[in-house]
Amino acid sequence: MKKWFRIILAIGFTTLASASGRPPEVTDNYDVVIYGATSAGVTAAIQVQRMGRTAVILEPGRHIGGLTSGGLGSTDTGNKAVVGGLSREFYQRIKKYYDDPQVWRYESQADYARYRPQEDAMWTFEPHVAEMILRRMLEESGARVFFGERLERKNGVEKKKGRIRSIRMESGKRFEAAMFIDAGYEGDLMAAAGVSYTVGREANAQYGETLNGVQTVQDKYHQFIFPVDSYVRSGDASSGLLHGVDDSGPGPDGGADRRVQAYNYRLCVTDVKENQIPFAKPEGYDESRYELLLRTHEAGDTRVPLSIIMMPNRKTDINNNYAVSTDYIGQNYDYPDGDYGVREKIRQAHISYIQGLLWTLANHPRMPQAIRDQVKKWGWAKDEFLDTGHFPNQLYVREARRMVGEFVTTELTCRGLQPTPEPVGMGSYNMDSHHVQRYITAEGFVRNEGDVQVHPGGPYPISYSSLVPKKEQCKNLLVPVCLSASHIAYGTVRMEPVFMILGQSAATAAVRALEQKQAVQEVSYDWLRERLLQDGQILEYHPQ
Numbered sequence: 001m002k003k004w005f006r007i008i009l010a011i012g013f014t015t016l017a018s019a020s021g022r023p024p025e026v027t028d029n030y031d032v033v034i035y036g037a038t039s040a041g042v043t044a045a046i047q048v049q050r051m052g053r054t055a056v057i058l059e060p061g062r063h064i065g066g067l068t069s070g071g072l073g074s075t076d077t078g079n080k081a082v083v084g085g086l087s088r089e090f091y092q093r094i095k096k097y098y099d100d101p102q103v104w105r106y107e108s109q110a111d112y113a114r115y116r117p118q119e120d121a122m123w124t125f126e127p128h129v130a131e132m133i134l135r136r137m138l139e140e141s142g143a144r145v146f147f148g149e150r151l152e153r154k155n156g157v158e159k160k161k162g163r164i165r166s167i168r169m170e171s172g173k174r175f176e177a178a179m180f181i182d183a184g185y186e187g188d189l190m191a192a193a194g195v196s197y198t199v200g201r202e203a204n205a206q207y208g209e210t211l212n213g214v215q216t217v218q219d220k221y222h223q224f225i226f227p228v229d230s231y232v233r234s235g236d237a238s239s240g241l242l243h244g245v246d247d248s249g250p251g252p253d254g255g256a257d258r259r260v261q262a263y264n265y266r267l268c269v270t271d272v273k274e275n276q277i278p279f280a281k282p283e284g285y286d287e288s289r290y291e292l293l294l295r296t297h298e299a300g301d302t303r304v305p306l307s308i309i310m311m312p313n314r315k316t317d318i319n320n321n322y323a324v325s326t327d328y329i330g331q332n333y334d335y336p337d338g339d340y341g342v343r344e345k346i347r348q349a350h351i352s353y354i355q356g357l358l359w360t361l362a363n364h365p366r367m368p369q370a371i372r373d374q375v376k377k378w379g380w381a382k383d384e385f386l387d388t389g390h391f392p393n394q395l396y397v398r399e400a401r402r403m404v405g406e407f408v409t410t411e412l413t414c415r416g417l418q419p420t421p422e423p424v425g426m427g428s429y430n431m432d433s434h435h436v437q438r439y440i441t442a443e444g445f446v447r448n449e450g451d452v453q454v455h456p457g458g459p460y461p462i463s464y465s466s467l468v469p470k471k472e473q474c475k476n477l478l479v480p481v482c483l484s485a486s487h488i489a490y491g492t493v494r495m496e497p498v499f500m501i502l503g504q505s506a507a508t509a510a511v512r513a514l515e516q517k518q519a520v521q522e523v524s525y526d527w528l529r530e531r532l533l534q535d536g537q538i539l540e541y542h543p544q
Contacts, residue, residue: 036184038066040503070394071266078428087500187482276379405484407465423461
């Protein structure tokens with residue numbers, strides 16, 4: 001109870017400080033400061049505390065867990081055998097929670113196909129359950145969390161002799177530490193500290209890859225299956241383009257660009273009427289934003305354009321599916337480097353777009369009746385996301401900045417075609433990118449571009465050197481989320497269980513560097529490997 005009270009106190013202090021404008025600068029000192037309460041940030045804080053050191057998480061929002069508690073209840077695991085350490089402990093706690101028959105309010109354990117009594121972990125869950133369990137894990141560790149704390153990005157990082165000395169928040173509060181971890185999806189601390197990074201897609205030639213860059217040849221997934229005209233008046237280029245279509249051309253196949261794969265929200269809805277709120281038409285609804293959707297179905301596509309994955313208690317994790325869906329393609333290019341105002345506009349545009357999409361699917365007279373009938377069965381879950389109008393609180397930032405560090409993870413290392421030095425965790429999911437743009441074909445029709453889904457061939461190791469900057473840039477920062485990886489390699493690394501794994505490994509190295517008074521680049525890998533294995537991390541895969 002006392003530990004949990006510490007978290008509550010942190011919430012209260014930050015709220016008061018922010019509400020009253022910038023207070024006099026106050027300095028807090030910890031062993032490790034973690035920016036971002038994503039799943040990686042949570043496991044990093046817990047690991048620091050379990051190793052006998054003090055950790056604090058600074059979270060710009062009001063929740064912990066990032067996508068894990070923000071709607072992505074259907075865990076993208078790949079091979080579950082390589083999920084170890086605190087990451088597996090979280091999924092084991094999920095299983096223990098659902099072992100209790102009393103928590104099944106709207107269906108029984110037996111009715112839910114993904115509840116398997118004989119397994120040690122469970123990989124699907126309701127959003128509020130994930131956040132509750134992560135909060136309990138933090139409570140037990142004693143780590144502190146300050147909510148509503150955004151980094152002063154222009155001049156909020158104080159460095160001396162290649163080390164971060166302190167970081168200052170927009171509230172005026174200042175935090176000192178020996179070690180820092182950037183666990184945010186955007187890489188703001190990394191960038192503000194002067195660490196090299198990239199945004200967008202590298203050319204295939206840069207790292208000898210085949211799946212990077214523009215992908216107009218490999219475009220079979222989530223694609224238009226009937227011709228759909230690109231122009232406001234069909235066949236009339238002078239009438240202008242439909243919303244979301246880019247007339248600049250896709251670029252040369254395999255070539256580099258600054259475009260970013262599409263974002264969306266992972267949606268928790270339910271078909272249980274007593275726990276349901278109907279989809280409403282959002283304020284400022286603009287039918288022209290959905291003309292591509294309407295034309296797609298008028299052309300003959302009869303599929304419901306949603307990937308509906310069932311969670312416990314008759315709830316869902318809904319993801320993008322087919323040609324026009326919840327991915328707001330091409331509308332996020334300014335997000336990674338954008339200031340907070342730019343990002344908020346993009347976030348609100350995504351919310352409005354998705355709310356309007358669901359209303360259109362359920363109600364618009366130009367939608368096929370069969371689709372309307374299917375979508376109307378669903379509504380927002382009353383018992384989820386209570387402080388955001390039952391809409392998820394976390395934008396799915398699939399990719400933003402990516403560090404260019406000591407070692408770059410690429411398609412070749414994921415496929416096992418090049419060696420990976422000093423592994424500190426493993427991934428196994430598809431090399432996966434959602435679409436990046438919509439362009440016009442020579443015939444005047446719309447095509448989506450950028451989707452890649454290729455299996456790496458099995459589990460692969462992730463290098464410690466992908467978590468640390470170049471030594472001359474920063475000696476006391478680790479980056480387990482916006483790590484050093486090419487666009488297509490990041491597409492497989494960027495899964496929530498892997499972020500938890502890398503958060504724990506980064507924290508382990510941070511504590512060791514602190515205790516040995518070393519740069520993070522100088523940590524003994526032999527020691528690190530032994531400690532990670534002791535703590536349950538999986539560093540090698542040996543199929544049974």
